[in-house]
Amino acid sequence: xxxxxxxxxxxxxxxxxxxxxDAVKDQGQLYVPKPDGMSAxxxxxxLDRACFYGAPEMTLRALxxxxxxxxxxxKLPPRLEPMRLxxxxxxxxxxxxxxxxxxxxxxxxxxxxxxxxxxxxxTANTVPHISTFRAExxxxxxxxxxxGRKMLTRVHLSSDEQWEDADVTYELILEAGVYQFRRxxxxxxxxxxDVGDNHIPTVNGKPLDQIPFLMVSHEGLGIEPTTN
Numbered sequence: 423x424x425x426x427x428x429x430x431x432x433x434x435x436x437x438x439x440x441x442x443x444d445a446v447k448d449q450g451q452l453y454v455p456k457p458d459g460m461s462a463x464x465x466x467x468x469l470d471r472a473c474f475y476g477a478p479e480m481t482l483r484a485l486x487x488x489x490x491x492x493x494x495x496x497k498l499p500p501r502l503e504p505m506r507l508x509x510x511x512x513x514x515x516x517x518x519x520x521x522x523x524x525x526x527x528x529x530x531x532x533x534x535x536x537x538x539x540x541x542x543x544x545t546a547n548t549v550p551h552i553s554t555f556r557a558e559x560x561x562x563x564x565x566x567x568x569x570g571r572k573m574l575t576r577v578h579l580s581s582d583e584q585w586e587d588a589d590v591t592y593e594l595i596l597e598a599g600v601y602q603f604r605r606x607x608x609x610x611x612x613x614x615x616d617v618g619d620n621h622i623p624t625v626n627g628k629p630l631d632q633i634p635f636l637m638v639s640h641e642g643l644g645i646e647p648t649t650n
Contacts (some may be wrong), residue, residue: 443474530557537634574633601630
């Protein structure tokens with residue numbers, strides 16, 4: 423949790439500023455401190471009269487438009503051509519995925535993409551899909567050297583899944599050169615509790631030898647922390 427905890431308040435601030443005046447005002451004294459001696463009722467009126475100009479969202483739209491002023495050229499091998507119109511877990515086309523990626527990287531400096539396959543029966547000709555994760559969802563990660571190459575060895579991703587009213591965290595882990603996918607929750611004592619089965623994705627009956635996850639940033643596809 424080394425980076426995630428530290429960055430959460432920054433991420434929330436950026437999202438609120440992009441969402442505009444109502445989102446900023448909804449946070450009350452977090453962004454608009456109440457002057458000393460002002461009553462609660464007068465503070466409410468004070469907050470209502472305040473104005474937040476939507477420059478962050480307009481600037482972001484301009485930057486994304488500038489980056490995508492020309493349509494990106496996407497070259498896919500024939501067997502992956504279906505991904506052009508159906509690239510993501512949400513059935514979004516490749517063009518929409520690219521636009522979301524550019525927007526998120528311009529906003530937060532980081533965006534996660536996970537290449538995924540059907541749970542059963544994946545072959546060399548199976549068309550994968552891409553699951554996407556905002557910067558806020560990338561809780562933690564570790565790297566290590568595998569066969570002389572620096573690689574991701576563990577990634578924790580928050581999800582929108584629930585298990586007995588607790589938030590589920592995804593764990594992508596590389597153990598003994600084999601990629602495994604796990605789920606866990608944290609109980610009331612913040613203790614990890616694994617849920618579900620430990621899944622080892624395979625293609626053509628063989629496990630993967632690396633974690634198929636990329637962190638896209640304004641600095642490239644590196645796995646080191648980026649400066650926002």
